[in-house]
Amino acid sequence: MxxxxxxxxxxxxxxxVEQLADHIGVDPKTVERWITKGRAPYRRHRLxxxxxxxxxxxYLWPDGLPDGQRKDAADAEVLKVYPHRSYVPPDLWLxxxxxAEREIGVLVHAGVFLAENPRWLQLLRLKxxxxxxxxxxxxxxxxxxxxxxxxxxxxxxxxxxKVREVMKLYRPLYDVSGIEFRQHRSTLHNSLYRSDDEWLxxxxxxxxxAPMAPVLHLRKIAGAALVSTYQQSFExxxxxxxxxxx
Numbered sequence: 001m002x003x004x005x006x007x008x009x010x011x012x013x014x015x016x017v018e019q020l021a022d023h024i025g026v027d028p029k030t031v032e033r034w035i036t037k038g039r040a041p042y043r044r045h046r047l048x049x050x051x052x053x054x055x056x057x058x059y060l061w062p063d064g065l066p067d068g069q070r071k072d073a074a075d076a077e078v079l080k081v082y083p084h085r086s087y088v089p090p091d092l093w094l095x096x097x098x099x100a101e102r103e104i105g106v107l108v109h110a111g112v113f114l115a116e117n118p119r120w121l122q123l124l125r126l127k128x129x130x131x132x133x134x135x136x137x138x139x140x141x142x143x144x145x146x147x148x149x150x151x152x153x154x155x156x157x158x159x160x161x162k163v164r165e166v167m168k169l170y171r172p173l174y175d176v177s178g179i180e181f182r183q184h185r186s187t188l189h190n191s192l193y194r195s196d197d198e199w200l201x202x203x204x205x206x207x208x209x210a211p212m213a214p215v216l217h218l219r220k221i222a223g224a225a226l227v228s229t230y231q232q233s234f235e236x237x238x239x240x241x242x243x244x245x246x
Contacts (some may be wrong), residue, residue, distance in 0.1 A: 001038045011055040024048050058225050077226045082215040085202050096195045097123055100132050102236050105194035107234050109139035109149060110162035115169040128178030136181045137241055138169065139163050143185040148185050153209050165245065174246055182241035201230055
């Protein structure tokens with residue numbers, strides 16, 4: 001069976017069979033077999049190909065790793081677990097985004113603690129000037145999902161109010177090239193903060209406000225699927241979101 005994921009990744013990046021073969025150090029016919037016959041390369045080649053086409057090894061070759069190895073890799077992606085968001089060192093948030101070289105992503109309902117930090121707004125400007133792309137997803141304050149979250153946290157319209165205030169705080173960045181703002185109507189199970197392959201995941205717990213919920217500090221490892229799961233969730237919400245009203 002042909003490996004359409006590898007073929008699509010190469011086409012998306014504009015990479016030819018010859019270019020990939022030359023980069024990996026194999027014969028072009030070998031690459032052709034990887035694509036047309038679905039042959040699985042050696043692990044070292046899979047890792048090199050995944051890095052070159054900028055896709056996950058597990059996505060290109062879902063059966064490439066045995067279950068035990070896949071579990072060990074997922075465990076290794078967890079850098080630290082904080083019992084509450086308030087336990088995360090304050091400087092870690094900006095240090096995380098400061099390390100970004102390709103992409104910054106934020107998926108929240110409001111994320112007031114971040115938006116009200118002027119250093120965060122300055123960092124977004126500086127990063128996009130250096131070529132980093134930033135995608136910010138905020139909740140739709142008029143959505144039933146936001147209303148329900150307010151009921152669950154027993155603050156009524158408080159969540160919607162927070163979202164509207166955050167929209168005002170971000171207003172100076174709306175026309176900055178490289179930053180895209182959208183609003184979503186998803187049932188948010190986690191707030192996600194991405195800096196390239198490093199993530200902070202603020203879990204959502206029923207009846208508990210975000211500052212009191214646990215946070216996972218993750219970093220992607222080739223062949224593991226934990227970070228990839230959160231990345232897929234972010235992309236799904238992004239695909240279903242709409243531009244933020246100005």
